[in-house]
Amino acid sequence: MVHPYRVAILGATGAVGTELLELLEQRDFPLADLKLLASARSAGRTLTFKGEQLPLEAVNDDSFKQIDLVLASAGASVSKAWAAKAVAAGAVVIDNSSAFRLNPTVPLVVPEVNPQAAAAHQGIIANPNCTTILMAVAIYPLHQVQPIRRIVAATYQSASGAGARAMEEVKTQTQAILQGQEPVAELFPYPLAFNLFPHNSPLNGEGYCEEEMKMVNETRKIFGAPNLRVTATCVRVPVLRAHSEAINLEFDQPFDVAQARAILSQAPGVKLVEDWEANYFPMPIDASGKDEVLVGRIRQDLSHAAGLELWLCGDQIRKGAALNAVQIAELLVQQNLVRPAIALAN
Amino acid sequence: MVHPYRVAILGATGAVGTELLELLEQRDFPLADLKLLASARSAGRTLTFKGEQLPLEAVNDDSFKQIDLVLASAGASVSKAWAAKAVAAGAVVIDNSSAFRLNPTVPLVVPEVNPQAAAAHQGIIANPNCTTILMAVAIYPLHQVQPIRRIVAATYQSASGAGARAMEEVKTQTQAILQGQEPVAELFPYPLAFNLFPHNSPLNGEGYCEEEMKMVNETRKIFGAPNLRVTATCVRVPVLRAHSEAINLEFDQPFDVAQARAILSQAPGVKLVEDWEANYFPMPIDASGKDEVLVGRIRQDLSHAAGLELWLCGDQIRKGAALNAVQIAELLVQQNLVRPAIALAN
Incomplete structure (x- = not known):
């Protein structure tokens, strides 16, 4: 039997935070208490959860007392500022930002792919980037049968990957163009x-942007395949929600298409969507x-x-972020891993 | 000195036809006469060329008498119905449809890539598909220095690739969504x-759509490289005009990036657009x-x-269709190839 947990959402007002709230309710996560943390600007407002109005609190040094689990989705700088304090206060942090993803002491987990990695956590577990999660769910079942040697990916990423306001910006720009006006980019x-x-994430010296390097490095870490060859071209498209990816995979030996289809039709987290007629x-x-992931x-x-x-589409706010984080939380509950190992060792 | 030619545009009212008219004017093509051919539905209307109103005529068996050059852009079925008649009447046909592209007796020409192929024409010269032209212009300069062994392409194709009405459909759908209504797809x-x-072009038994197979087969023919390995994923995106492509190239030996950049900065028909800062x-x-092609x-x-x-964007109506056809016409004029070889031989 699972006993209920005291959970805090850090960044509760964002696109991912909103989705976290919805998922905890829908999936009936065993909650003893739910604390909504946000910036000082949002403090005092309320959000609805299971029909109740929960107050938004400005995050502070006392926020993580009596908290077992923190779901953080307020960006890398907020996570860097608060994650260690939350862990010191005894909580486990599931962090949706890029702050700790490549830290060797932090597991980077997609529950359908490497659930076993979560057990080694020292207080923080990282949630991968959206494009990486969607690709990992879709191709790992094939990788298990025959190791993938090389991935060439091209993405079609929706506006909401940059947040709820970005989605509004695209709508406003679109309206302007339809009315014969100039679109404004903010x-x-x-x-x-x-x-x-x-x-438009920052470019490295080799000409790859951060988003592309996340696909390279995070996929290697999640698959436990440090030499996996990955290249990607990441592109922002005028779609409101859900990312798409064109994925080219190379193996050492031919991979029978019918077998690949059979594997993916059974794979966890995957829905095969193919009507050739x-x-x-x-x-x-x-x-x-x-x-x-379709x-x-x-x-x-x-x-x-x-x-x-192969071709895939997935909701990057849901499986690409919030759902994956909640699935990690569920995994920790199931395996009784909510108390951070390092805190116990201290 | 070039003497002026009697030119007919078959399909003058379409997106490409309109662009052909504009380009003949802009580029001051040596015209003795310009005849605008369209379906019976458009006959009687006029289009403006160099300030004059030219009548649209319904195409018929007499349309190609006294015509030297036909620029056809009314689709494969129209080209199949009329190209042979135009050639029999003594004209050279530059055909923008897919009807003859893979016919071994028909040259498939991108003037920046294989202008020499035009000389062998027997009355018909085919204009490649838009995605193929844009890619060919961008990568052939590299292929000349070191042969490309494999291409993995993913495309981002605008609505206007499906014609002017498709562009309007996207606008109408967009307006509907912004007003909270259901978009209608026609x-x-x-x-x-x-x-x-x-x-959404027809799929073959191997799961590739026609658009993708055009990139495979037409690129091989244009490059004169029947064994070139090409794969593509073609995707329609909600952009009004101009196609984009993410292109992954493999060579036998490393291709120095600085050298590739230097080559493409000088390449005909290419504009290097890279501001890394x-x-x-x-x-x-x-x-x-x-x-x-950017x-x-x-x-x-x-x-x-x-x-x-590499990443490219190009106007698929212009360089991807109309401009390439006019460039072929200019090439024929320069090389005195307007009279079809087969007609002379007869």
């Missing part, structure tokens, strides 16, 4: 309405609000005897 | 506004209405020692 560097551009495959509007167009790569091509 | 099988989907690269809104984000592939990644 959050994004360039207009996204009826346009697209390479992902109707030319119907995963689309962002169908993936929005769904838990599963996968389709699985085909033998014409350019490589041991290659497969 | 030309496209699914709503494209704030959505995207794999290119500002994170500014090719975008559809910048490519729209431009003659050049290329950027050239980088060493992290997953392959002999790989390069």
Whole structure:
């Protein structure tokens, strides 16, 4: 039997925070208490949870007393500022930011892929980046049968990956264009309405942006495959919600397409969406609000005897962020891992 | 000295036809006469050319008498119905449809890539598919220096690739969504506004759609490289005009990135668009209405020692269709190839 936990959401007002709240309710997470933490600006407001109004509190040094589990989704700088304090206060932090993902002492977990990694946590468990989670769920079942040697990915990332305000910005820009006016870009560097551009995260010296390097490095860590060859081109597109990815996979030996399809039709967290007669495959509007990663167009790569091509869409706020975090929390509960090992050792 | 030619545009009212008219005017093509052919439905209307109103005529058996050059852009079935008649009447046909592209007796020409192929024409020269033209212009200069062994492409294709009405459909759908209504899909099988989907051309038994197979087969023919390994995932995105492509290239030996950049900065038909400081690269809104294919984000592939990644945007109505056709016409004029070889031989 699981006993209920005292949970805090850090960043409760954001796109992911809102979804966390909804998921804890929907999935009936065993809660003793739920504390909503946000910036000082939001303090005093309330959010609805199971029909009750819960107050938003400004995060402070006392916020994590009597808290077992923190779901953090307020960005890397907030996580860096507060995660260690939460752990010191005895909580386990499931962090949705990039702050700790590549830290060797922090497990980076996709429950369908590497649930076993969670056991080694020392107080913090990192939730991977959205594009990485969606890809990992879709391709790990194949990797288990025959190791993937190389991944060439191209992404089609929706506006909401940059937050709820970004989604509004695209709508406003779109309205302006339809009325013959100039679109105004504020959050994004360039207009996204009826346009697209390479992902605008900072570029490294090799010409890859941060978003692409997350796909490279996080996938390696989650798969426990430090030499996995990965390249990606990440692109922002004028879609409101749900990311899409065109994935080219290389193996050492040919991977039978029918077998790949059979594997993915049974894979946890995956929904095979392929109607070849109707030319119907995963689309962002169908993936929005769904838990599963929609996968389709699985085909033998014409350019490589041991290659497969596939196409996926997934809700990056849900499975790409909030759902994955809640699944990690559920995993910790099931395995009685909520008390951080390091805190017990101290 | 070039003497003027009697030119007919078959399909003058379409998106490409309109652009052909504009380009013939802008580029001051040596015209003795310009005849505008369309369906019976459009006959009687007029279009403006160099300030004059030219009548639209319904195409018929007498349409190609006294015509030297036909620019056909009314689709494959119209081309199949009329191209042979035009050639029999003594004209050379530059055909923008897919009807003859893979016919071994028909040259498939991108003037920046294989202008020499035009000389062998027997009355018909085919204009490649838009995605193929844009990619060919961008990567052939590299292929000349070191042969490309494999291409993995993912496309981001705008609505106007499906015609002017498709562009209007996306706008109407977008307006509906912004007003809280359901978008209606008529030309496209699914709503494209704030959505995207794999290119909806017919699928073959191997799971590739026609658009993807055009990139495979046409690139091989244009490059004269029948064994070139090509795979592609073609995707329709809610952009009004200009296509984008994420291209992964493999060579036998590493291709120095600085050298690739230097080559493409000088390449005909290419404009290098790379501001690494500002994170500014090719975008559809910048490519729209431009003659050049915008290329950027050239980088060493992290997953392959002999790989390069690049990103391109190009106006698929202009360089992807109408401009390439007019460039072929200019090439024929320059090389005195307007009279079809087969007609002379008869």
